[in-house]
Amino acid sequence: MEEREVFLRCAMKTYGDTVYRLALCRLQNIADAEDVYQDVFLRLWKQDAAAWDMEHCKAWLIRTTLNRCADMGRFRLRRQVLSLDEIPESRQLTDEAEELWEAVASLPEKFRMVVHLYYAEGYRTDEIAELLHIPAATVRTRLNRARTKLRDLLGGDEDEKYV
């Protein structure tokens, strides 16, 4: 029990924010993101995952978070965009930053998720493909299409092609 608890604490400390941010980006709702966070880490507890290596653990957490978000199936009649004002530390971000967040939040989920995993979590397209169980080419297409929509806001090299 002791060891499991230590492992769970460690997992939450290391990956808690990853899970939370992903859920928040996907669901655009703080209460929902908190529900998913609890759900995901309770499932990790039941997995008895102390033997896993950290990369495996992270991948499992990301997949489970996305699954739980999908199961929640929350469907908004008018799509909801979370205002960064609701997050205390994010209030001092610039207007441009708020615009970018909202632009990403307005993307359809499939595009939004690859954007988040690529830009916020730093995964490569082939890694994203493995996480989401979709072809790498699909990931690249989605990123390109998202980028067209977000062109000016994301910054970075415009001619950069996703590899």
Add this chain to the structure above:
Amino acid sequence: MKNTYEQIVETIHAPDNLQERVLMAAKQGSACSCRRHPILRAAVCAACALALVLGGLTLCPAKGETPGSEVSDRRGLVPTYSFGLTACALAANNSVAFAKQETEICYTVLHSDSLAGGEFTNYRFQVGGEGIRSVTLSIDKGGLYRYENGNYRLIGRNFTRNFTEEFDPAVSYGFWVPEEWKNKTGIHVFDGATLSVQAEYENGTFSTVNYRLTAERLKQFGNEDGTSVLVPALEGDEETHFGLYAVSTDSCFFRWPVQDSQIVSLSHGYGYRPDTDEQNRTFHPGIDIPAEAGAAITAPMDGVVLEVGFTPEEGNFLTLDHGDGLTTTYAHCKTLNAAQGETVKGGMLIATVGNTGMSTGPHLCFQVRQDGKAVNPVAYFSAEVRKQLHME
């Protein structure tokens, strides 16, 4: 070099207390099950944190009233019972999710209990009101569970147990599906059930409301104050969703006010026009019933004529007072056939359909207000009446 998006996301952190809550739940061993429901159900189910509404009205806690007031006195669907059912997750920032599949009302299994063998669905409700000391619940079909902070507990099934506990507004209750129903996948298994809610007040008095549940298509409307409401959808209505709808068994319904027309306007419906941005939103406080000019408008129930008059927007209008803060207004009329102060009976002629005021064609704009607040008129008609209506 960090990209802008990464910089934004890095300012977001999971709340501090989440870790402790997870650890507590883990150690108590009441963690949610890791069971993944079959793919088919997961694909079609939408999580609906709630769709149980008191007669389609109000999703904020019912305003407190003198405890012990006679419920049987009530006329019409009055949201201000001494206590009420409120919906979870339907305040301004929360959303309601609905079944994607048209033919079935699916629920998501949030939790499975290997002991009881049933499933805890994501259909939940709360009890609201003032001065409540304890709450007693029972249901005659399926079961109920209690939910607090991630803990699920089965509390009753088939009226075999009345569950009573001290009232806690943070607790919510939900619908539990027994083992033998598990193959049926849909929340429609609760159709026709009676949910009984009894409240005990601080002063020792009691009141009980029995709700008849129906599984049907519902539609979400935003209210002016930011809350939203679910009411039964009409034939031809767009963007409808499935849910459980609760009506108290001693509700009294309206008669339909225009005998000659069973049509409700789709393009100019109740509430906010969809797809308009925040600044330009106008709120339409009633439903439009197109009809031939001169068609009879009859009182939906007994009342007293509160006001007759004319304004450039409403044209010839008349307002009836039905008591308990319930009023109805009829606008754009051709003629007004009742005088101020006159008592009218349900079914009596009060006006005729016209085109006066801001109107593009002959129709009745039928408005219902409870304590001055506009409410969706559809909720005040019984299922039999609603089935005859369609939106065009």
